[in-house]
Amino acid sequence: MEFLKVASIKDAVNQLCEKTYEFDTEIVEIDDLNGRILSKNYFSKINLPPFCRSSVDGYAVISSDTFGADDSIPSLLTFIGSGEMGKPNEFVVSMGQAVYVPTGGMLPQGADAVVMIEYCENVTGDMLTVLKAVTGGENVILVGEDVTEGELIAKKGTVSDFRTIATLSSCGISEAEAYKKPKITIISTGDELVSPQGKLSSGQIYDSNTYSVKALCEDACCEVIACLKIKDDFILLKKAIEDSVAKSDMVLLSGGSSAGEKDYTVKIIESIEDGFVLTHGLSVKPGKPTIIGTVSHKPVIGLPGHPSAAMMIFTEVFWRFLRKKRNETDNAIKIFAKTSENIHSAPGKSTFQLAFLEYKNGEYIAHPMHSKSSHIKVINEANGYIEIPTTSEGIEEGQTVEVKLF
Amino acid sequence: MEFLKVASIKDAVNQLCEKTYEFDTEIVEIDDLNGRILSKNYFSKINLPPFCRSSVDGYAVISSDTFGADDSIPSLLTFIGSGEMGKPNEFVVSMGQAVYVPTGGMLPQGADAVVMIEYCENVTGDMLTVLKAVTGGENVILVGEDVTEGELIAKKGTVSDFRTIATLSSCGISEAEAYKKPKITIISTGDELVSPQGKLSSGQIYDSNTYSVKALCEDACCEVIACLKIKDDFILLKKAIEDSVAKSDMVLLSGGSSAGEKDYTVKIIESIEDGFVLTHGLSVKPGKPTIIGTVSHKPVIGLPGHPSAAMMIFTEVFWRFLRKKRNETDNAIKIFAKTSENIHSAPGKSTFQLAFLEYKNGEYIAHPMHSKSSHIKVINEANGYIEIPTTSEGIEEGQTVEVKLF
Numbered sequence: 001m002e003f004l005k006v007a008s009i010k011d012a013v014n015q016l017c018e019k020t021y022e023f024d025t026e027i028v029e030i031d032d033l034n035g036r037i038l039s040k041n042y043f044s045k046i047n048l049p050p051f052c053r054s055s056v057d058g059y060a061v062i063s064s065d066t067f068g069a070d071d072s073i074p075s076l077l078t079f080i081g082s083g084e085m086g087k088p089n090e091f092v093v094s095m096g097q098a099v100y101v102p103t104g105g106m107l108p109q110g111a112d113a114v115v116m117i118e119y120c121e122n123v124t125g126d127m128l129t130v131l132k133a134v135t136g137g138e139n140v141i142l143v144g145e146d147v148t149e150g151e152l153i154a155k156k157g158t159v160s161d162f163r164t165i166a167t168l169s170s171c172g173i174s175e176a177e178a179y180k181k182p183k184i185t186i187i188s189t190g191d192e193l194v195s196p197q198g199k200l201s202s203g204q205i206y207d208s209n210t211y212s213v214k215a216l217c218e219d220a221c222c223e224v225i226a227c228l229k230i231k232d233d234f235i236l237l238k239k240a241i242e243d244s245v246a247k248s249d250m251v252l253l254s255g256g257s258s259a260g261e262k263d264y265t266v267k268i269i270e271s272i273e274d275g276f277v278l279t280h281g282l283s284v285k286p287g288k289p290t291i292i293g294t295v296s297h298k299p300v301i302g303l304p305g306h307p308s309a310a311m312m313i314f315t316e317v318f319w320r321f322l323r324k325k326r327n328e329t330d331n332a333i334k335i336f337a338k339t340s341e342n343i344h345s346a347p348g349k350s351t352f353q354l355a356f357l358e359y360k361n362g363e364y365i366a367h368p369m370h371s372k373s374s375h376i377k378v379i380n381e382a383n384g385y386i387e388i389p390t391t392s393e394g395i396e397e398g399q400t401v402e403v404k405l406f
Numbered sequence: 407m408e409f410l411k412v413a414s415i416k417d418a419v420n421q422l423c424e425k426t427y428e429f430d431t432e433i434v435e436i437d438d439l440n441g442r443i444l445s446k447n448y449f450s451k452i453n454l455p456p457f458c459r460s461s462v463d464g465y466a467v468i469s470s471d472t473f474g475a476d477d478s479i480p481s482l483l484t485f486i487g488s489g490e491m492g493k494p495n496e497f498v499v500s501m502g503q504a505v506y507v508p509t510g511g512m513l514p515q516g517a518d519a520v521v522m523i524e525y526c527e528n529v530t531g532d533m534l535t536v537l538k539a540v541t542g543g544e545n546v547i548l549v550g551e552d553v554t555e556g557e558l559i560a561k562k563g564t565v566s567d568f569r570t571i572a573t574l575s576s577c578g579i580s581e582a583e584a585y586k587k588p589k590i591t592i593i594s595t596g597d598e599l600v601s602p603q604g605k606l607s608s609g610q611i612y613d614s615n616t617y618s619v620k621a622l623c624e625d626a627c628c629e630v631i632a633c634l635k636i637k638d639d640f641i642l643l644k645k646a647i648e649d650s651v652a653k654s655d656m657v658l659l660s661g662g663s664s665a666g667e668k669d670y671t672v673k674i675i676e677s678i679e680d681g682f683v684l685t686h687g688l689s690v691k692p693g694k695p696t697i698i699g700t701v702s703h704k705p706v707i708g709l710p711g712h713p714s715a716a717m718m719i720f721t722e723v724f725w726r727f728l729r730k731k732r733n734e735t736d737n738a739i740k741i742f743a744k745t746s747e748n749i750h751s752a753p754g755k756s757t758f759q760l761a762f763l764e765y766k767n768g769e770y771i772a773h774p775m776h777s778k779s780s781h782i783k784v785i786n787e788a789n790g791y792i793e794i795p796t797t798s799e800g801i802e803e804g805q806t807v808e809v810k811l812f
Contacts, residue, residue, distance in 0.1 A: 030602060031633075034621035048782065050606055055780055085638070086598035088608035104598060104711065104780070106609045146781045153783065162625065163786040163812065166618035166713050170611070170782045174602035192492035192510060196436060196580035200456055202494035203512045205576070212572035215440035219568065227437075232491070305510065307572050333763060333789060333811055335739060357739060362806065374461055374510070375552045376454065376576045377559065380569040383739060400768065405739055406569060 006281040008390060009350060012292050013321050015278050021297045023325050024180040030169050033160045036178040037221055037326045042154040044171035047144035052107040056139045059098040059120050059128060060089075060111035066133045075130040079122065083108060098128050107140060114139035147171055157327035159221070179326045181223040185244035186213055188254045189264075190305060191232045208376065209254035209310045213303065216314045220322050222250075238268045245272075245295045252318070255289070255305040265302040269293040275300070283390060285346040286373035287313040306373040312352050312385070315406075335384070335403045337364035343395040345388035354382040355403055366403050382406065412687040414796060415756060418698050419727050421684050427703045429731050430586040436575050439566045442584040443627055443732045448560040450577035453550035458513040462545045465504040465526050465534060466517035472539040481536040485528065489514060504534050513546060520545035553577055563733035565627070585732045587629040591650035592619055594660045595670075596711060597638045614782065615660035615716045619709065622720045626728050628656070644674045651678075651701045658724070661695070661711040671708045675699040681706070689796060691752040692779035693719040712779040718758050718791070721812075741790070741809045743770035749801040751794035760788040761809055772809050788812070 007015070025039040054060065061077060069075040082100035083089035091099045093110035101107060101114060116139065119132035147153060153167050154160075160168075160178070168176060193207040194200055207229070214224045225248055230240045244251045253265055269275040272295050279292035286309035291302030301318055303310040323330070337357055345351035355366040366386060371378040384405040388395055395401055413421070431445040460466065467483060475481040488506035489495035497505045499516035507513060507520060522545065525538035553559060559573050560566075566574075566582070574582060599613040600606055613635070620630045631654055636646045650657045659671055675681040678701050685698035692715035697708030707724055709716040729736070743763055751757035761772040772792060777784040790811040794801055801807055 030617050031620065033617075034624050046606065046612075049611060049780070051609060053780070055778060084609075085596065086610050104596075104611070141778060141780055145778075147783050153786075160621075161812070162618040162621035162717060165621050166614045166717065166782050167786045169602040169617045170614035170713060172602050172606070172612050190491065190510075196575040196578050200452065200578070203457060203490075204492050205455060205510070206452075206578050208572045208576035211436050211439075211575045212568040214437065215566075215568035215571050218440050307576060311568060311572065333741060334765065335741075336765075336768070359740065359742075362742070372461060372547060372551075374455070374459070374547055376572050377553050380559075380573045406567070 006283050007279045008283050009317055009320070012279045012282060013317060013324060016292055016294070016299060016321050017324050019276065019278060019294050019297065020299055020325070023182065025177050026180050027175050028178045029175050030165060030173070033165055033168075033176055033178065034162065035221060036160050037328060038154055038156055038158045038160060039177045039179050039326070041152055041156050042168060042173055042176060044147045044149055044151050044153050046172050047149045048147035048171055049141055049143060049145065052143055053141040054101040054103060054105050054107060054114045054139060055141050056114055056116045057103050058101065058114040058116045058139060059130070060093060060101045060107050060114050061098045061130070061134065062093060062095055062111060063113040063134050063136045063138065065096060066115060066130050069130050069133045071131050077128045077130060079126050079128045098130075112136045112140070155329065157329050159328060179221075181221055182249040182322070183225045183247070184217050184222050184250045184252060185226045185228065185248040186210055186217075186224060186252050186254060187228045187230055187237075187240055187244060189230050189232055189237060190255065193229070195229070208307050209303065209305070212307065212311055213252055213254055213314060216311065216319070220319050222322070232264070234264055234268065237264055238271065241268055241295065241300065242272060245298055245300065248298070250299045251295075251301070253291075253300070253302045254310055255302055265291050269295060269300055282313070282317070283348060284313075284316070284350045284352070286352065287317075288349075290317065292317070307376045308371070308379045309373045311379060316352065335364060335405060336400050337366035337403050338398050338400055339386070339395050340365050340367045341397050343368050343386065343388065345392060345394045347393060348390060350390050351388040353386045353388060354378055355384060355386050356381065357383040357403060364403070366401060412689050413685045414689050415723055415726070418685045418688060419723060419730060422698055422700070422705060422727050423730050425682065425684060425700050425703065426705055426731070429588065431583050432586050433581050434584045435581050436571060436579070439571055439574070439582055439584065440568065441627060442566050443734060444560055444562055444564045444566060445583045445585050445732070447558055447562050448574060448579055448582060450553045450555055450557050450559050452578050453555045454553035454577055455547055455549060455551065458549055459547045460507040460509060460511050460513060460520045460545060461547050462520055462522045463509050464507065464520040464522045464545060465536070466499060466507045466513050466520050467504045467536070467540065468499060468501060468517060469519040469540050469542045469544065471502060472519075472521060472536050475536050475539045477537050483534045483536055485532045485534045504536075518542045518546070561735065563735050565734060585627075587627055588655040588728070589631045589653070590623050590628050590656045590658060591632045591634065591654040592616055592623075592630060592658050592660060593634045593636055593643075593646055593650060595636050595638055595643060596661065599635070601635070614713050615709065615711070618713065618717055619658055619660055619720060622717065622725070626725050628728070638670070640670055640674065643670055644677065647674055647701070647706065648678060651704055651706065654704070656705045657707070659697075659706070659708045660716055661708055671697050675701060675706055688719070688723065689754060690719075690722070690756045690758070692758065693723075694755075696723065698723070713782045714777070714785045715779045717785060722758065741770060741811060742806050743772035743809050744804050744806055745792070745801050746771050746773045747803050749774050749792065749794065751798060751800045753799060754796060756796050757794040759792045759794060760784055761790060761792050762787065763789040763809060770809070772807060
């Protein structure tokens with residue numbers, strides 16, 4: 001009997017990172033950047049705002065001209081003209097003068113504040129009555145107040161969202177370098193599996209891993225280029241893996257759960273030139289029968305057959321590998337909760353315990369959800385999961401733990 | 407002077423829901439269901455598992471045959487054959503007999519437990535030595551243990567994720583009815599705006615709302631079919647709105663911030679047949695200059711020009727409208743935090759205060775991030791925001807508040 005090459009998740013992920021190629025990058029237009037992961041740092045090309053702007057509709061003035069002004073003793077100023085949106089403001093304000101500026105419009109030279117239009121009255125054509133004093137800088141947005149030229153505005157590894165996109169575009173960046181979406185082939189094996197379009201015969205179950213793993217790949221910014229269903233046969237499976245490695249950047253196998261198949265995958269990877277099995281068995285529950293290998297420096301991962309285990313291993317192993325390769329920073333807000341009961345863990349293994357969260361008396365309570373790894377519904381009903389580390393024998397009732405959300 | 411039709415967010419959203427058509431639905435294949443919103447309830451077509459399965463590789467036995475078995479006094483059973491994956495198990499186990507079953511394989515009739523292969527030894531061809539006792543039901547997954555036939559497995563309004571997809575497909579559902587993605591046209595106005603591909607002249611700024619709003623539309627399961635840039639001109643803008651309403655399900659206008667434009671949008675909506683302005687001004691900060699209208703029962707929304715305000719109003723008004731129309735259940739886990747300082751709010755308005763979260767001494771601290779609504783960078787750096795309701799004058803330091811995450 002050959003011993004399994006059992007590894008911790010951390011070691012397995014690190015080893016896979018080392019043994020695989022660096023991810024390609026490409027230039028992505030700002031229109032298509034949502035969800036894409038930046039592969040370099042971005043710095044602003046401009047000051048933001050690039051010119052001194054009014055934050056209100058009103059009159060640009062020299063603030064000292066308005067000091068003491070109120071309803072009973074207004075300041076009288078000479079209106080010398082109006083600035084326009086999107087155009088340079090050519091006026092120069094001297095003592096006793098005012099220029100109309102729309103919100104976002106450029107401040108004329110000489111002015112240091114803007115009086116809101118609500119507090120001004122146009123007495124005659126060129127005489128303006130100011131009913132309220134403004135201080136220097138009031139209602140003014142200074143050059144570079146938001147962002148200064150050359151400032152870091154988006155880090156390498158950022159998963160771009162609407163806010164990244166707003167920041168980049170407002171700083172004049174119309175395209176960005178991002179990691180290419182890795183092309184993935186999902187190979188589903190298991191003679192007991194029938195696609196949900198089909199009809200079950202006795203002893204068969206519906207395939208769900210192909211579909212859930214495809215959705216996870218999409219969430220993880222990967223592109224699934226093919227989903228294959230291969231019979232549980234060494235020759236056929238080897239050919240499918242070889243073809244898939246040639247056409248894709250990564251191959252995910254969703255095993256059936258029979259003992260024979262697991263051996264097939266390992267033996268096939270080892271029988272392919274430039275194929276290596278890095279890990280055969282993870283010290284994790286659920287998900288022990290995970291296979292991590294490479295063929296031609298491309299990841300070939302055998303996910304466990306049980307649906308919940310396959311989803312957990314994708315999330316905690318494969319996605320972690322992707323994040324590490326793409327230098328993603330973990331900005332996820334962590335949820336902390338007290339456990340509602342003792343939770344036992346598997347000695348010497350990282351244990352992922354599904355949990356349901358309840359907010360009660362100002363804190364979260366995590367209720368462990370007991371299930372078998374073959375169960376599917378429970379993962380759909382859980383809010384997330386608790387990771388109990390290898391070194392811990394379990395968690396006591398009332399202990400504060402981190403709950404990772406789905 | 408005409409008074410603005412100022413409304414609370416809740417009233418504005420409710421009114422918009424009432425005045426607009428119901429969303430169309432379509433059938434979506436399970437492969438494409440990720441992120442889509444279910445428009446009806448789904449019930450399982452089958453028991454899950456559909457047959458009694460083994461959860462391990464091992465020997466199906468009558469449990470009482472193993473009682474008392476251990477290393478020193480093993481039970482001796484007759485091995486009568488092996489079940490195969492994906493096929494009915496035709497064996498019938500009688501007292502003293504055992505049948506090999508792979509993980510996930512069907513249990514033969516008569517057996518009520520499975521002994522893991524690790525605890526069995528095949529002494530001769532048909533004699534099996536069992537070194538460990540099993541109790542009834544051990545290592546067995548019963549019919550319908552996970553899901554029972556007819557059980558509700560996914561609710562109307564669910565935003566499908568990999569877990570929904572796993573559950574539906576494993577229950578034999580290969581396609582689902584989902585809300586069609588509303589087709590949206592984004593019209594950007596504002597003479598000061600230049601696309602980030604262009605070069606700024608004096609007085610101009612880069613357009614960012616088009617891109618951030620497009621990304622938000624994608625996040626909200628909508629399809630942006632066109633992004634138009636229209637000059638600040640009544641006739642041109644009216645034609646663009648009419649054309650866009652004809653081609654799209656919804657129109658989002660991202661205003662420049664000059665006073666004139668705001669009036670245009672309202673006047674244009676009112677000048678179009680079957681056009682109504684429902685709200686002109688929201689009692690919210692930032693985001694007061696929001697316009698909510700309909701043309702031919704299709705939403706026409708004027709977002710504020712300031713980038714942060716536009717993003718907040720999309721999230722808190724438009725997205726809320728979409729969620730309500732699509733019956734989406736709010737499953738988001740709420741984050742609660744203590745404020746690090748007093749936060750002032752605008753009297754009579756809902757105030758959205760950007761905040762940065764820090765985890766300290768077992769709880770979250772929310773640090774308000776002070777900024778002007780014209781600033782963009784700050785929203786990118788915030789973790790989320792605190793909503794201070796209309797009825798509150800502010801939040802005191804140390805008070806516990808909900809922080810909505812971006």
